[in-house]
Amino acid sequence: MQLIQNWLPYNETILFDFSDKYFKESGKAVFSNEGKSNQHVVPNGMTNSKAHARSFAKFIFDNLDNYPQDQKIKILEVGSGAGVYARNFLLCAREMNFLDRVEYLVSEYSPVGLHQIKESHILSEFEENSHYRFVYLDILNPDLAQDIEGKPYKLENLSATILNYILCVLPATVVRKAKNGNIQQLFMRFKEPTDNKEDLGYLESLLYEENWKGYLIENEPEIEKKYFDILKQSLDIDTGCTFEFYAYGSLLALENILNRSTENAFVFIAEMPRIKATKRPFKAYGHSIANPINQGLISSFVKSKNLDLIYSTDSHYPLTRMFILKNPALKEQFKKTFTQEYIEKNDSNLILELRNMAQQFKSKHSCLMMKKLLDKLLEIDNSSFESNWLLANYFYLSGDLEQARSQFQKAKELDYLNNIKGNIMLEKKFLEVQHESAR
Numbered sequence: 001m002q003l004i005q006n007w008l009p010y011n012e013t014i015l016f017d018f019s020d021k022y023f024k025e026s027g028k029a030v031f032s033n034e035g036k037s038n039q040h041v042v043p044n045g046m047t048n049s050k051a052h053a054r055s056f057a058k059f060i061f062d063n064l065d066n067y068p069q070d071q072k073i074k075i076l077e078v079g080s081g082a083g084v085y086a087r088n089f090l091l092c093a094r095e096m097n098f099l100d101r102v103e104y105l106v107s108e109y110s111p112v113g114l115h116q117i118k119e120s121h122i123l124s125e126f127e128e129n130s131h132y133r134f135v136y137l138d139i140l141n142p143d144l145a146q147d148i149e150g151k152p153y154k155l156e157n158l159s160a161t162i163l164n165y166i167l168c169v170l171p172a173t174v175v176r177k178a179k180n181g182n183i184q185q186l187f188m189r190f191k192e193p194t195d196n197k198e199d200l201g202y203l204e205s206l207l208y209e210e211n212w213k214g215y216l217i218e219n220e221p222e223i224e225k226k227y228f229d230i231l232k233q234s235l236d237i238d239t240g241c242t243f244e245f246y247a248y249g250s251l252l253a254l255e256n257i258l259n260r261s262t263e264n265a266f267v268f269i270a271e272m273p274r275i276k277a278t279k280r281p282f283k284a285y286g287h288s289i290a291n292p293i294n295q296g297l298i299s300s301f302v303k304s305k306n307l308d309l310i311y312s313t314d315s316h317y318p319l320t321r322m323f324i325l326k327n328p329a330l331k332e333q334f335k336k337t338f339t340q341e342y343i344e345k346n347d348s349n350l351i352l353e354l355r356n357m358a359q360q361f362k363s364k365h366s367c368l369m370m371k372k373l374l375d376k377l378l379e380i381d382n383s384s385f386e387s388n389w390l391l392a393n394y395f396y397l398s399g400d401l402e403q404a405r406s407q408f409q410k411a412k413e414l415d416y417l418n419n420i421k422g423n424i425m426l427e428k429k430f431l432e433v434q435h436e437s438a439r
Helices: 014-031 050-062 084-095 111-120 222-226 228-235 248-259 295-304 328-345 347-358 364-380 385-398 401-413 424-437
Strands: 002-009 073-077 102-108 132-136 158-164 173-177 183-192 207-214 244-246 261-271 283-285 288-290 308-313 320-325
Touching: 014 111, 014 288, 050 084, 050 158, 050 261, 050 328, 050 347, 050 364, 073 084, 084 102, 102 111, 111 132, 158 248, 173 228, 183 228, 222 228, 222 248, 228 244, 228 295, 244 295, 248 261, 248 295, 261 328, 295 308, 295 320, 308 328, 320 328, 347 364, 347 385, 364 385, 385 401
Parallel strands: 073 102, 073 158, 102 132, 158 261
Antiparallel strands: 002 183, 173 183, 173 244, 183 207, 261 320, 283 288, 308 320
C-alpha cells in the first residue's frame, strides 16, 4: 500500500486536481456510458430531460412581460455538457412561441467540450448567434470569457441562469464547529491500493485517513476570506450533520452571475442534496468528485445580498431545486409556478419513472401495457434518445421489424452521448433489426 499524498486540507488534495483535469480535457465523454459502467458516469438523466428544461422555460414564459421587448432575453447555462439540455430548452421555447426573443449562452469550461457540441450539430434546428451563442467560460473567472473563435466575450445583462450539477464540482473545503466554538478544517492523506490511474474507479478506490485542525482563515487565500463571515453565519444553523462544506467556489460563482444580471433576473440551481448519514465527504464519478449542496451556506449568502430564495428537496429523486430572485416582487409568481411544476405535477420525475417501467417489458405479451406507458412518456418527452429507443424496442417486441428499424435509426441520430456505441447489447440489437428487416 503506497502513500501518494500526505496531510493536506481537503480542498488541496489530489481529488480536485483529478476533477479539474477530467472535466477540462474529456469534454462530453464524462457524461456518456461509452466504455464505462454506470457508476463512473457523471449523472445527467434528470437534468438532461425535456421536462426539466420545460419547467425552466415555464418560468421564463411566465415572466415575459418583465423583459424589455426590444432586447433579447439572455439566458446562461453554466456547463452545457453535450448540449442536450440546451437543445431541449430551445425546443420548449419554440413550442411556447418565445424562441425569437431568446439568446441562449451555451457555455463550457472545457474547450474540447464546447467544440464537441458545435461539431455534433445538436443545435442545427436553431440559428447560431441569434437563438444561441457558444461561450468558453470559467464561471470563477468570467472576465476571461471567450467566444468559440477565441475572441473576448463580455458576459453581461443576464436575464436568467441555470446551473445543473455545477456548484457540486466547484472548489470547497470541509469544516466543522468544535465544542469550544472554534472552526476546524478537514485534512486528509491518501494511499492507493493500485497505481492504475487510468482506471475510472481509481478515485473511488483510494484509501484515506482524516485529521481535523484549526481553520486559520488569516492563512487562507482571498476567496476563502471573502465569504468567511457567511460561513460563520451558516454554521450557526443546526443541520444535524457532523461536518459542513464551505463551498466558497459556489458563492463566488453566484456572485459573478448576479453582478452580471439584470434587475429582474433569476438563477436556477439543480443540485445533489446532503444526506445526513453520509460519512465520506465526496462522491466519485470516474475521475471527478462532487460535493452535495450546502443549503444553509447558500441561504446565508442570499440573505446577505437582500435577495429572495425559493427551494425544495425532492422527496422522490435526490435533487435540490433553488431559485435565487434579484427582484423580491417576483417571488409570489415564482412560488406559484414552482408549486405547479415541482410539487403538483413534476414531469421531471415522471419521465424517469416511465422510462424505468418501460424497460422492464421483455416479450410481445406485455406490449399493450408497454404502449400505454410509452404514449404518456412521448407526450412529455418525444425528443430524447431514451424515449425513442424505448419506442423502437416496443416495435421490436411486437414483431414490427420495419418500424423498429426506422425507430432505432431515429434513436441513434439523437444519441449525442454515444450511449448505443457504449452498450454492446443495444448495438447488437440494432444490427439484428437492420438485418432482419432487410430480408
